[in-house]
Amino acid sequence: MGIVKDVLYKASNKNLLSVFKNQSIFPYYHLVRDNQVPHITHLYPYKNSKQFLADLDLLSANYKSLHPKDLLENKKSGNTFLLTFDDGLHEIYSVIFPILKEKKINAVFFINPNFVENNEGLYKHYISIIITHLDKSNYDSDSLLKISKVFNFTFNNVNEFKKNFIGIPYSQREKVKEVLTLLNLDIHSYLKNEQPYITKKQIQEMIDAGFYFGGHTMNHPPLHQLSHQEQKKEIIDSVDWLRQNFNIDYSFFAFPFSDKAVSKTLLQELFTYDKDIILFGNSGLKKDIDSRIIQRFSLENPTKNTAKQIVTENLYKYFNKLIGKYNIQRK
Known part of the structure; x- marks a missing residue:
């Protein structure tokens, strides 16, 4: 609101x-x-x-x-x-x-x-999956820096990082898949197992x-x-x-x-x-x-x-x- x-x-x-x-x-x-x-x-x-x-x-x-x-x-x-x-x-x-x-x-x-049929998903959903993964590792600073470099944004704290990451434009959605690979997250297994x-x-x-x-x-x-x-x-x-x-x-x-x-x-x-x-x-x-x-x-x-x-x-x-x-x- x-x-x-x-x-x-x-x-x-x-x-x-x-x-x-x-x-x-x-x-x-x-x-x-x-x-x-x-x-x-x-x-x-x-x-x-x-x-x-x-x-x-x-x-x-x-x-x-x-x-x-x-x-x-x-x-x-x-x-x-x-x-x-x-x-x-x-x-x-x-x-x-x-x-x-x-x-x-x-x-x-x-x-x-x-x-x-869950063969691919919305890039925003992928971002949420990535943030959930980062949350489990207490937002490891090295991972945050690597991700921010992929999208060329800066941040001063975790909340700012999440805001910038969630707000990336649609044109950069393919880079989200790069981050999934960077973090060794198998999105195809997620789609198959979770059936979102x-x-x-x-x-x-x-x-x-x-x-x-x-x-x-x-x-x-x-x-x-x-x-x-x-x-x-x-x-x-x-x-x-x-x-x-x-x-x-x-x-x-x-x-x-x-x-x-x-x-x-x-x-x-x-x-x-x-x-x-x-x-x-x-x-x-x-x-x-x-x-x-x-x-x-x-x-x-x-x-x-x-x-x-x-x-x-x-x-x-x-x-x-x-x-x-x-x-x-x-x-």
């Missing part, structure tokens, strides 16, 4: 949730898990199954579950929620899928095709059970670090992969990292590719330039009260209206 949201969260009251119920909300998560896992630990916190179940109970008590087909048929109505999950992590199958089936709550899952991502067979099982899937780019790059044509290819290829491999007749897509720098031209080209495509951003409760673009907010932080978070998002919506930033501008 930013400074304004932090202030609003502290000032918010969970009992105000009933005031803000006449709307459709789109919360998103990445995973739900009851213990720490090396490829995520140093990137962001996440909820355990008990906390996730509590979220579902709260959402179901205050909103009606919106079915993804209602979006495709433009049947959005007030006081509804639709869950979405990014990155195609294994937990969407092993943990989340059984819970949602039991609760009879549908959802959309956004995946990166190049990581399906979902498989085609599991996706098919979830589709057969009535769940929906969407693209999330092929490799999960920060789109603003790519050329226009590279952005377009990453997006369309990921949607096409799902349509071709699972014989689905719809197009869902969620922008990785952020949708703030996505251009009006790119959006128009995506609507030309499929006029019925539904796009998902993560800018909170804001109005985009087209009704086919849906903005979401995260409920993943386990230290935040869910009801207060939803109230905060609504208070922030009104704050943005006051300062003229409720309507998203695309260049």
Whole structure:
């Protein structure tokens, strides 16, 4: 959360949730898990199954579950929620899928095709694995220096090292593999043994059970670090992969990292590719330039009260209206 949201969260009251119920909300998560896992630990916190179940109970008590087909048929109505999950992590199958089936709550899952089957993974996940390894050796200074030289950055302490390492640009992702070799970390064994991502067979099982899937780019790059044509290819290829491999007749897509720098031209080209495509951003409760673009907010932080978070998002919506930033501008 930013400074304004932090202030609003502290000032918010969970009992105000009933005031803000006449709307459709789109919360998103990445995973739900009851213990720490090396490829995520140093990137962001996440909820355990008990906390996730509590979220579902709260959402179901205050909103009606919106079915993804209602979006495709433009049947959005007030006081509804639709869950979405990014990155195609294994937990969407092993943990989340059984819970949602039991609760009879549908959802959309956004995946990166190049990581399906666990033959390769997201460079950010590799970085978290490396930091976990360094943590076990108490951040050996020699290893830190060697890594910083690979990426040509300096640091004064361990926290600064981690910040610089996690923040390396997408263009330097191949160098992360150099570091894995440097530290004698066998990433292929990790992918094979840990199975951090979902498989085609599991996706098919979830589709057969009535769940929906969407693209999330092929490799999960920060789109603003790519050329226009590279952005377009990453997006369309990921949607096409799902349509071709699972014989689905719809197009869902969620922008990785952020949708703030996505251009009006790119959006128009995506609507030309499929006029019925539904796009998902993560800018909170804001109005985009087209009704086919849906903005979401995260409920993943386990230290935040869910009801207060939803109230905060609504208070922030009104704050943005006051300062003229409720309507998203695309260049």
